[in-house]
Amino acid sequence: MTVWLWACALAPIGTPVPRTTARLEADVPADDSEWTLDVRTSRADCAAAGVLDVTACDPWLDRASGEAHLSFELRDPSTGTPLARALTAEQVTVLHDGARQDDVQILPHEPVSGGQLFVLVLDGSGSMFEGDGARARAVHDALLRADVIAGFFPEGDGLSAVLPLRFTEGITGLDGGRARLITTRADYEKAVRSFLATPGRGWTHLYTAVVSAMTRSLEQPDVAAWLASRNADPTVVALTDGFHNERSTDTCAANAPRLQAALDEVRKARLGDGRRVRPTLLTAGIGRPYRPDAGARGLDQRVTAGALCGPYSDFPIDGGLEKAGLDHVSLEWLAEAGGGTAFVRQDAQGLAAVFRRAAAPRHRWYEVRYRVPDPFWMRRSFEVELRLESTARAMTRVRFHPSRWLDAPPGVATDGAWRAPPPPGRSLGLLAAIWSALALAAAVPLAAWTAARRLIG
Amino acid sequence: MTLPPVPWARHLWLPAATGAAGALGWWLSLQAVLWVGLPAGLEGPAWLALVSCLVVGTALWADAVAVGRGVRRVFVLVALCVPACALSVSVCAGAGTALAALAARGGALDQVGLVSLRGQILAFLLAGLGAGVWLAVGRLLPRLLARWWPDRSLTDPTASWVVAMEHGAAGLVAGAAWGGIWFVAGLYEGLGGDLFAAAAVGSATFGVLLGALAGNAPDEAWTPWLRVRRGPRMGMRVPLIDEDGRVVERFVGHYPRGMDLFLPFASGASEVHVSVTVDQRGDVVVRGHSIAPTTLARFLEAVDLAYDPASPAPVEAVLSPGDVVRLGSVELELLYLPRTRS
Numbered sequence: 001m002t003v004w005l006w007a008c009a010l011a012p013i014g015t016p017v018p019r020t021t022a023r024l025e026a027d028v029p030a031d032d033s034e035w036t037l038d039v040r041t042s043r044a045d046c047a048a049a050g051v052l053d054v055t056a057c058d059p060w061l062d063r064a065s066g067e068a069h070l071s072f073e074l075r076d077p078s079t080g081t082p083l084a085r086a087l088t089a090e091q092v093t094v095l096h097d098g099a100r101q102d103d104v105q106i107l108p109h110e111p112v113s114g115g116q117l118f119v120l121v122l123d124g125s126g127s128m129f130e131g132d133g134a135r136a137r138a139v140h141d142a143l144l145r146a147d148v149i150a151g152f153f154p155e156g157d158g159l160s161a162v163l164p165l166r167f168t169e170g171i172t173g174l175d176g177g178r179a180r181l182i183t184t185r186a187d188y189e190k191a192v193r194s195f196l197a198t199p200g201r202g203w204t205h206l207y208t209a210v211v212s213a214m215t216r217s218l219e220q221p222d223v224a225a226w227l228a229s230r231n232a233d234p235t236v237v238a239l240t241d242g243f244h245n246e247r248s249t250d251t252c253a254a255n256a257p258r259l260q261a262a263l264d265e266v267r268k269a270r271l272g273d274g275r276r277v278r279p280t281l282l283t284a285g286i287g288r289p290y291r292p293d294a295g296a297r298g299l300d301q302r303v304t305a306g307a308l309c310g311p312y313s314d315f316p317i318d319g320g321l322e323k324a325g326l327d328h329v330s331l332e333w334l335a336e337a338g339g340g341t342a343f344v345r346q347d348a349q350g351l352a353a354v355f356r357r358a359a360a361p362r363h364r365w366y367e368v369r370y371r372v373p374d375p376f377w378m379r380r381s382f383e384v385e386l387r388l389e390s391t392a393r394a395m396t397r398v399r400f401h402p403s404r405w406l407d408a409p410p411g412v413a414t415d416g417a418w419r420a421p422p423p424p425g426r427s428l429g430l431l432a433a434i435w436s437a438l439a440l441a442a443a444v445p446l447a448a449w450t451a452a453r454r455l456i457g
Numbered sequence: 458m459t460l461p462p463v464p465w466a467r468h469l470w471l472p473a474a475t476g477a478a479g480a481l482g483w484w485l486s487l488q489a490v491l492w493v494g495l496p497a498g499l500e501g502p503a504w505l506a507l508v509s510c511l512v513v514g515t516a517l518w519a520d521a522v523a524v525g526r527g528v529r530r531v532f533v534l535v536a537l538c539v540p541a542c543a544l545s546v547s548v549c550a551g552a553g554t555a556l557a558a559l560a561a562r563g564g565a566l567d568q569v570g571l572v573s574l575r576g577q578i579l580a581f582l583l584a585g586l587g588a589g590v591w592l593a594v595g596r597l598l599p600r601l602l603a604r605w606w607p608d609r610s611l612t613d614p615t616a617s618w619v620v621a622m623e624h625g626a627a628g629l630v631a632g633a634a635w636g637g638i639w640f641v642a643g644l645y646e647g648l649g650g651d652l653f654a655a656a657a658v659g660s661a662t663f664g665v666l667l668g669a670l671a672g673n674a675p676d677e678a679w680t681p682w683l684r685v686r687r688g689p690r691m692g693m694r695v696p697l698i699d700e701d702g703r704v705v706e707r708f709v710g711h712y713p714r715g716m717d718l719f720l721p722f723a724s725g726a727s728e729v730h731v732s733v734t735v736d737q738r739g740d741v742v743v744r745g746h747s748i749a750p751t752t753l754a755r756f757l758e759a760v761d762l763a764y765d766p767a768s769p770a771p772v773e774a775v776l777s778p779g780d781v782v783r784l785g786s787v788e789l790e791l792l793y794l795p796r797t798r799s
Contacts, residue, residue: 337576402570404497404572407566407643408491427653431484441473456754456779
């Protein structure tokens with residue numbers, strides 16, 4: 001019995017979490033993750049990864065405030081190579097014992113200075129230039145905003161380039177000529193201006209253009225060489241104002257098999273084995289969605305006419321559905337397959353935000369902080385599930401075991417809403433306070449006795 | 458170590474010392490978990506054992522100092538009891554937690570990180586009981602060893618098996634309070650809701666309670682003394698209980714023969730001025746035998762002890778620590794000192 005008890009007591013459970021009394025088990029990534037979301041569960045993990053800010057990298061648990069901090073990085077599941085990506089809190093879901101948490105913060109660490117290629121795939125069809133060409137001008141204005149240009153060409157960086165493309169039935173450079181890789185701000189501004197100066201016409205082969213931008217454009221000799229020389233990651237931004245439309249008799253249902261074929265190609269381009277370049281796809285629509293309540297149906301779902309078009313399967317696109325708005329469902333589906341996000345915006349300012357998002361700096365690793373509504377939830381072992389849902393599908397689980405008996409000093413409030421580990425010596429302060437109180441209690445009779453003697457004289 | 462000159466003060470002094478030991482035990486345990494990384498299953502037993510053994514060790518030490526034992530012998534006593542206490546409490550606490558988990562098999566109590574009074578109170582009770590028992594053993598040990606190691610300073614005349622049982626019960630009460638404070642103060646927002654401070658306060662409370670209920674030297678271990686506080690022969694003192702434990706009446710005056718506390722004539726003391734003794738209720742009383750001015754002064758009160766020739770008996774008053782008896786240019790006061798120092 002005694003041996004069994006000692007065996008139970010000494011059984012190793014996870015790794016001690018620095019500056020806390022909790023322990024943390026190794027993370028268990030989900031088998032079907034497209035990328036590996038690698039949680040660092042100990043200081044040794046952080047040190048082995050060579051991170052600069054080991055303190056921020058350490059996991060931490062503050063049971064008093066119900067706060068937990070973890071850090072993670074993304075890795076290629078086949079090669080184990082770290083993947084630097086730009087992530088925001090909206091892209092990461094945190095579940096505490098299966099309950100989704102709302103109070104979450106994502107902090108990027110160690111910006112990556114490696115190159116980035118932005119492939120802009122702009123709709124050059126006639127609808128963009130209809131009327132006074134307001135949509136084309138909005139795109140033009142957004143692309144020429146100083147903050148967008150600064151995002152595409154960071155000051156003193158020299159590691160970023162833009163490959164601007166326009167598409168109708170085929171895919172060309174913005175001026176209708178050959179696509180050229182642009183590495184300077186001046187060339188970029190010139191190319192963007194040529195987009196407005198070259199009114200387009202023709203059908204909108206959106207799916208074909210996206211697939212081409214994700215594959216063939218990146219295989220052009222000059223582009224491939226540039227990517228290889230700078231170890232760069234491509235980000236494709238596809239922008240349209242309507243539907244994929246190849247002929248006047250096309251109905252919405254006709255697009256379902258075309259979209260499915262395009263999705264297969266996009267997934268292959270992003271996730272196929274042995275690929276050195278894995279582009280990310282963001283999609284943007286300018287205008288209004290034609291059926292605002294609908295969206296892409298889940299993850300990895302086959303495209304059906306019903307799912308894509310709802311009740312409008314047999315409606316013609318040309319002169320019909322395209323008058324009602326843009327096909328945001330296709331955009332969402334494409335973005336989901338491309339590991340990005342779909343946006344629908346109405347003006348230059350909104351589009352600029354999309355481009356800025358595409359040009360957001362990438363970071364080597366991220367710190368995720370979350371706070372449960374009631375610290376009571378942390379008075380037992382619990383599981384934290386981290387899900388990455390937009391850039392790629394990745395999920396991992398880690399299990400915290402707070403101590404059954406003791407707690408470390410609670411965190412201290414910082415300038416922000418989050419707490420930080422307390423400085424060393426906090427527990428010594430409490431010990432000193434208790435000792436002082438006890439000494440005071442013990443000294444009272446002596447003090448009273450002495451005072452009485454003095455008063456008597 | 459300076460002992461408080463008032464007997465009732467030990468009711469605060471000794472619990473304060475054991476409470477401080479309990480808090481120290483908590484702090485050391487926390488440092489062990491934070492910096493050494495104890496195995497999860499050992500955290501609780503290590504905490505309970507460390508706090509218990511430090512409290513027991515401090516109580517035994519303070520107890521022994523109070524009755525005036527030699528440092529070397531006190532050290533031997535503590536060195537015998539404390540490790541045994543630590544080992545037995547850690548095993549009992551671990552067993553208590555495991556038994557609670559076994560009893561709730563299939564429930565949540567076997568979770569590694571679950572904070573639950575139901576799952577852990579048994580460990581606290583066993584830790585308290587163990588501490589109480591080992592404190593009793595520590596107090597009985599000198600009597601048990603007396604046959605082979607005769608030493609008057611090691612023998613505590615008040616230790617008995619009844620006292621040992623009281624110690625066990627005191628340990629249970631202290632353990633229950635420890636667990637209760639740890640859980641309740643660690644859970645409810647209004648009471649702090651912080652397991653960090655709750656564990657510290659619980660440990661200190663355990664020490665205070667065990668010290669108050671079981672760790673004290675009894676009244677019999679103290680002897681009242683009469684001392685010259687001011688004037689000629691300042692610092693001179695006489696015990697009110699002799700070496701055989703009998704109460705004696707001490708006479709103070711300038712009569713050259715037979716005075717227990719002689720004071721020179723020039724001090725203003727009469728031949729037989731006052732006497733001091735312990736009455737049947739255990740109170741120390743002072744009696745005035747001289748018509749010369751004699752005053753008992755205490756806080757906000759003065760008693761005239763001068764002898765009234767019309768009265769059949771001398772005036773007497775209860776003398777407490779801190780009171781001053783003034784006769785001539787001399788001031789007398791009452792002190793309590795450990796019996797073995799007499």
